[in-house]
Amino acid sequence: MNAPDRYERFVVPEGTKKVSYERDTKIINAASFTIEREDHTVGNILRMQLHRDPNVLFAGYKLPHPLQYKIIVRIHTTSQSSPMQAYNQAINDLDKELDHLKNGFETEMAKHSREF
Amino acid sequence: MDGGMSYQRFPKVKIREMKDDMVKFELRETDASVANALRRVMIAEVPTVAIDLVEIEVNSSVLNDEFIAHRLGLIPLTSDRAMSMRFSRDCDACDGDGQCEFCSVEFHLRAKCLTDQTLDVTSKDLYSSDHTVVPVEFSDPNDPGEQRGIIIVKLRRGQELRLRAIARKGIGKDHAKWSPAATVTFMYEPMIRINEDLMDTLSLEEKRTWIESSPTKVFDLDPVTQQVVVVEPELYTYDDEVIKKADAMGKSGLVEIEAKEDSFIFTVESTGAIKASQLVLNAIEILKQKLDAVRLSDDTVEADDQFGELGAHLRGG
Ligand SMILES: [Zn+2]
Numbered sequence: 157m158n159a160p161d162r163y164e165r166f167v168v169p170e171g172t173k174k175v176s177y178e179r180d181t182k183i184i185n186a187a188s189f190t191i192e193r194e195d196h197t198v199g200n201i202l203r204m205q206l207h208r209d210p211n212v213l214f215a216g217y218k219l220p221h222p223l224q225y226k227i228i229v230r231i232h233t234t235s236q237s238s239p240m241q242a243y244n245q246a247i248n249d250l251d252k253e254l255d256h257l258k259n260g261f262e263t264e265m266a267k268h269s270r271e272f
Numbered sequence: 273m274d275g276g277m278s279y280q281r282f283p284k285v286k287i288r289e290m291k292d293d294m295v296k297f298e299l300r301e302t303d304a305s306v307a308n309a310l311r312r313v314m315i316a317e318v319p320t321v322a323i324d325l326v327e328i329e330v331n332s333s334v335l336n337d338e339f340i341a342h343r344l345g346l347i348p349l350t351s352d353r354a355m356s357m358r359f360s361r362d363c364d365a366c367d368g369d370g371q372c373e374f375c376s377v378e379f380h381l382r383a384k385c386l387t388d389q390t391l392d393v394t395s396k397d398l399y400s401s402d403h404t405v406v407p408v409e410f411s412d413p414n415d416p417g418e419q420r421g422i423i424i425v426k427l428r429r430g431q432e433l434r435l436r437a438i439a440r441k442g443i444g445k446d447h448a449k450w451s452p453a454a455t456v457t458f459m460y461e462p463m464i465r466i467n468e469d470l471m472d473t474l475s476l477e478e479k480r481t482w483i484e485s486s487p488t489k490v491f492d493l494d495p496v497t498q499q500v501v502v503v504e505p506e507l508y509t510y511d512d513e514v515i516k517k518a519d520a521m522g523k524s525g526l527v528e529i530e531a532k533e534d535s536f537i538f539t540v541e542s543t544g545a546i547k548a549s550q551l552v553l554n555a556i557e558i559l560k561q562k563l564d565a566v567r568l569s570d571d572t573v574e575a576d577d578q579f580g581e582l583g584a585h586l587r588g589g
């Protein structure tokens with residue numbers, strides 16, 4: 157009877173920020189982004205997209221604990237960029253990739269519907 | 273902002289087969305992270321409508337109330353409207369009690385057995401208050417005319433079931449009953465290259481035993497030329513059997529097999545709640561929404577500029 161609500165896994169609690177970041181105190185151009193209520197789905201695509209950016213020296217994510225519903229994305233860039241810039245760039249690029257994918261899939265669907 | 277810097281990819285899609293409840297397509301020029309994100313979203317985050325609240329009025333059947341409530345929850349309901357519906361927990365119109373047109377659909381079921389013949393109570397006995405949200409229709413592949421319905425419980429003479437149920441929008445992450453996906457899988461496209469020179473050194477019998485070593489029918493003998501040919505590369509399950517067999521025969525390097533890292537073959541099967549092709553499109557849309565939600569906005573603050581968690585601690589956070 158004291159089980160936590162199931163939606164706690166994906167609904168950001170009131171007063172909590174979806175995304176926050178923390179700059180590394182020792183390394184310049186390095187930061188950790190905490191994303192609340194997200195998992196491998198977003199963590200892994202972000203990481204892989206960040207790897208495509210030549211200004212990104214390091215990008216990785218972790219799910220610290222299966223019962224803590226958040227991921228931490230760590231980014232280290234060259235002085236030509238910044239972790240925040242690389243992070244935004246990765247999201248924009250993925251968003252455009254998905255737009256392209258959606259159009260491609262719809263075109264194919266139209267082709268296949270006509271065949272029947 | 274920086275001008276013209278983009279590391280975007282332009283994936284290619286090709287649908288091989290498209291039916292209402294199944295779609296098979298090729299996805300190329302992207303990586304496994306995108307393929308896997310799509311798969312995960314299709315299974316756990318594309319919304320559907322499912323029964324979530326049951327009020328039993330009469331139940332004299334052999335199954336207890338919660339057993340029946342659980343079975344009702346698992347019945348797939350047509351959910352084309354789900355993407356535009358609201359989740360009950362953030363519905364302003366009804367304050368989340370789940371009884372308004374924006375976030376819920378009401379169902380009624382009344383059944384009583386009055387004969388000596390066992391009465392099957394099925395999903396066809398559920399009466400919906402909304403004609404767009406009804407139990408998915410299933411037909412026997414051998415008898416396509418007949419709609420069978422999903423059996424909820426069987427009643428004998430005198431037994432009765434009467435209830436009211438509320439269906440709500442939800443996602444598979446919350447409970448699997450909301451998952452629109454029966455199966456979603458993807459595989460890497462295999463690249464199979466036979467070393468023809470080495471293959472020519474094999475006798476016909478050796479060729480046959482080597483072909484037989486594969487658990488799936490990937491290779492065969494050409495009846496005319498007696499050459500080993502790849503007949504169905506996609507049947508290869510990355511089991512390495514033919515490679516081990518070649519090594520054991522002292523013919524290492526007879527075949528080279530690699531997974532193309534940027535080509536995927538997807539198979540998507542739907543429960544019937546939405547069309548399989550719509551499931552793919554909804555997954556892309558949901559993934560876009562998820563990415564949008566994790567963008568840094570103007571009000572994103574730097575967590576604790578200097579001392580990190582320690583700083584928050586010192587300030588009583
Ligand atoms: Zn409502």
